[in-house]
Structure formats: structure tokens, C-alpha cells
Amino acid sequence: MKDDIPNSPEARDAHNLMHPYTNARKLQSDGPLVIESGEGIYVTDIHGNRYIEAMSGLWSAGLGFSEKRLVAAATKQLEVLPFYHVFSQRSHGPAIDLAEKLVNLAPVPMSKAFFTNSGSEANDTAVKMLWYRAHAMGTPEKKKIISRLRGYHGVTVAAASMTGLPYNHMSFGLPLPGFLHTGSPHYWRDAEPDESEADFVARRARELEELILAEGPETIAAFIGEPVLGGGGVVVPPKGYWQAIQAVLDKYDILLIADEVICGFGRTGNMFGTETFGMKPDMMTLSKQITSSYQPFSALLVNDRVFEPIADESNRIGTFGHGYTGGGHPVGAAVALETLRIIEEDNLLDHVRRVGAHMQAGLAELADHPLVGEHRGVGLIAALELVTDKATKAPHGKPGALGGIASARMQAHGVISRNMTDALAFCPPMIVTEAEVDEILARTKLALDETA
Numbered sequence: 001m002k003d004d005i006p007n008s009p010e011a012r013d014a015h016n017l018m019h020p021y022t023n024a025r026k027l028q029s030d031g032p033l034v035i036e037s038g039e040g041i042y043v044t045d046i047h048g049n050r051y052i053e054a055m056s057g058l059w060s061a062g063l064g065f066s067e068k069r070l071v072a073a074a075t076k077q078l079e080v081l082p083f084y085h086v087f088s089q090r091s092h093g094p095a096i097d098l099a100e101k102l103v104n105l106a107p108v109p110m111s112k113a114f115f116t117n118s119g120s121e122a123n124d125t126a127v128k129m130l131w132y133r134a135h136a137m138g139t140p141e142k143k144k145i146i147s148r149l150r151g152y153h154g155v156t157v158a159a160a161s162m163t164g165l166p167y168n169h170m171s172f173g174l175p176l177p178g179f180l181h182t183g184s185p186h187y188w189r190d191a192e193p194d195e196s197e198a199d200f201v202a203r204r205a206r207e208l209e210e211l212i213l214a215e216g217p218e219t220i221a222a223f224i225g226e227p228v229l230g231g232g233g234v235v236v237p238p239k240g241y242w243q244a245i246q247a248v249l250d251k252y253d254i255l256l257i258a259d260e261v262i263c264g265f266g267r268t269g270n271m272f273g274t275e276t277f278g279m280k281p282d283m284m285t286l287s288k289q290i291t292s293s294y295q296p297f298s299a300l301l302v303n304d305r306v307f308e309p310i311a312d313e314s315n316r317i318g319t320f321g322h323g324y325t326g327g328g329h330p331v332g333a334a335v336a337l338e339t340l341r342i343i344e345e346d347n348l349l350d351h352v353r354r355v356g357a358h359m360q361a362g363l364a365e366l367a368d369h370p371l372v373g374e375h376r377g378v379g380l381i382a383a384l385e386l387v388t389d390k391a392t393k394a395p396h397g398k399p400g401a402l403g404g405i406a407s408a409r410m411q412a413h414g415v416i417s418r419n420m421t422d423a424l425a426f427c428p429p430m431i432v433t434e435a436e437v438d439e440i441l442a443r444t445k446l447a448l449d450e451t452a
């Protein structure tokens, strides 16, 4: 371990804390990076080393790490009503205000908000609502969910089943039956030789239709997708992709769930990724930047097609038997409301478009680097895909290999990034300035040169 002092925070961590998404044996030998404080886009570890958090933590602290207005909103709410719930016809002001705000903000007609605590719970809730709805509508077989390879929807049992990444299924025995996967929208990696972007989009739509027909359209409840696929490597869909997918879903009466957990609240330059890509979802799942992750919080927006049958069924059997103690927590809801006020008052969407364009242009220049196969991104989310051979697009092979080396080099240069196998992701707090972006780019270039 780097700091091998018996009672160091690193040693106590390795002794007592089991970490998510971690090789537990490696943690025991190497120890963790322990962060102590945050300011703006920076975090500082317990040894005084300062890092640019180029991933906003986990694509989440959109307003950076020291927004005083969020602290004040949380403190004020803690003093007035530190906890209440919204079960069984109980409610409280922050939940009411936030539900109204979200329904009004939705870029497509939505009729209700339902509150949960994490992205995974929001997505599991979407599945359970659809299952309940299927019974309500007298079509109990209409329950299967289609998602995409490389899609990321979380780790609870249904959410992990929808996720299309190997580590979320391997050694868990997932996905569960009834969760189907279709191809990812990654043109650069998945296109056939000489296939145009339009032909690739048409093929993906055709493959989806073939899957639906093979399973029986009457058995499929919904399709779930992130507007920009995040944890699967920041894949921006090609032009017309969502329209082609939507046409197939409409043809077979299949609902669309937009997983906005990363894209929501400004990341792509609009309030929602749904707007950036012209999607028409029936359900939207929201989390992370909704509170800038200062409080765990998530929400689900549903339209009348989803809500009305559920409402009737709850009346028939007596209740909608689903919900979380902390869902709609007053402190989280108060922080979410303040987050939304800041995004609007500070014109953060304009800022993301301007600084995002600057970041994408800088990353596009790095695409000339011998190790970079593709630059992709929109707004303030992007990736560089690293390859061993630009012509053949050969990946390094082992998970995390090149991307892992590059992100370790970036950390050595004071930038925290995240690699998904060989894709190096960039998702800085939305308050990042152009000068700070230049700093990230310069240090990334240094790291790439040292990786080559």
C-alpha cells in the first residue's frame, strides 16, 4: 500500500470498507485515493494533492464541489423538516414543488413524477410500473424490456439486467429472463465495412424489429436507452438513430424509457438529452445532476399512457405497492429545486453549449494523436477511444488496458478521469471555464504522450 502506516486512513479503509466496482484484492494491496475536500472543479486528497475532477465524480457533481447555495438549501430544509415521506396520501412542500417543476420542465408531455433515491432504483421502478401496467391492461405477458449492448442502467436486479455490460452480468447469473439486448449505436466501432451512417442506423432499426418479431410484439413492454450512452463509453448516436428506433417502437406499441441519469439537467447542452436528440419517451429517469449529487436523489417522469392504467389498477386492488422510504426526501428535494434555480438563473445551458464546443474542439485536435482512434462527444460529455492501430481500430484487448494506463497518467498529472476499457471519458462539472478546459486538455496530451 502506498501509505503503509498501520492506522492511516488508507489502511483503515482497506481493513473495513468494501468498495463498489473494485478489485477487492487490489484495493487491499494498493489502498484507495482518499479525497478530503472540494472546491469548484477541484478535489483535494488527504495528502494535499489537488486534482481537476474531469468526471464530476461519477458524471454527477454538475455544479462542482462547493456550491454554497445548495448547502444553504439543505441546511434550511434540515432545520424545518429533516424527514418526511410521501407514502399513503402523505406529502410535504419540497416534494410537491419539485414534482410540479419537473412535470413542467419535461420536454415531452409528462403527467406525474415519482421519487426514488438512485438511478438504479428509478430504472427498477420503471420496470415495475410497466409490469403492473401490463396486469392492469389485461396483458400480463407484455413485460419484456429491450435495452442495448453497452447501455448502462444501474445495478439493482432489474437495472443490472437492462445494463448491457459484461461486468454487470458476469458471476451474477444475470440478465434475468425477459430482459433482451440489441446492438449499440456505435457507428465507428460497429459499422460494417463501407456501411454509411444512414445504412447503419437502418440496420440497427431492422435488428430491433427482428428481435421484436422473434419474441412476439405482444410480449414487449418497453425499450430503454440513454440519449448518449455513458458508462458504455460515451457513445453519441448517429443522426436519425432515435427517430428510426422510435418508428419501430410505435409500430408495435412499445413504450420508450429515456434514461436521463447522466444526460439530464444540462449535460448535452439542453435541459435533457431527449431534447438534443428529438426523442419522444413515455418515461424519463433522472438522477445525479438533479441535486448535483449533493444529496442522493432520483425521479421518474411518466406520461398518461403509463400513469392512467396504474392509477385504475391501484384503485381496483387498493394500492400501488411500491415505493422507497427516502423517495422524495425533503432535503434532497430542496437541494434539487435549488439546483434547478441555479441552472436557470446562471444560464448554465448556454454556458455548457459554449464551453462544451470549446472542449469538443480541443479533444478533436487530440484525435490526431497516434493513440486516439476516435473522438466523440456533445455538450460537456466526451470520450477519446484509444487504439493500438489507428487503421485497423485494434483495441488493446484487455479490459482497461490502454485507457487504464492513460487515466493513471492523467491522475499523476492532477486530473481525475475515468476509462471504460479503452475509452477515456470527460464529463467535467458544468461550471468549468474555457481556461480550465485548456488545462484538462494540456494534461491529457501529456498523459497520452506518456502512454504511447
Ligand code: PLP
Binding pocket: 058, 059, 117, 118, 119, 120, 121, 123, 152, 153, 154, 155, 226, 230, 231, 259, 260, 261, 262, 287
Ligand atoms: N443510468 C445511467 C445512465 C447511469 O449512468 C447510472 C450510473 O452511473 C445509473 C443509471 C445508475 O445510477 P445509480 O448509480 O445512482 O444507481
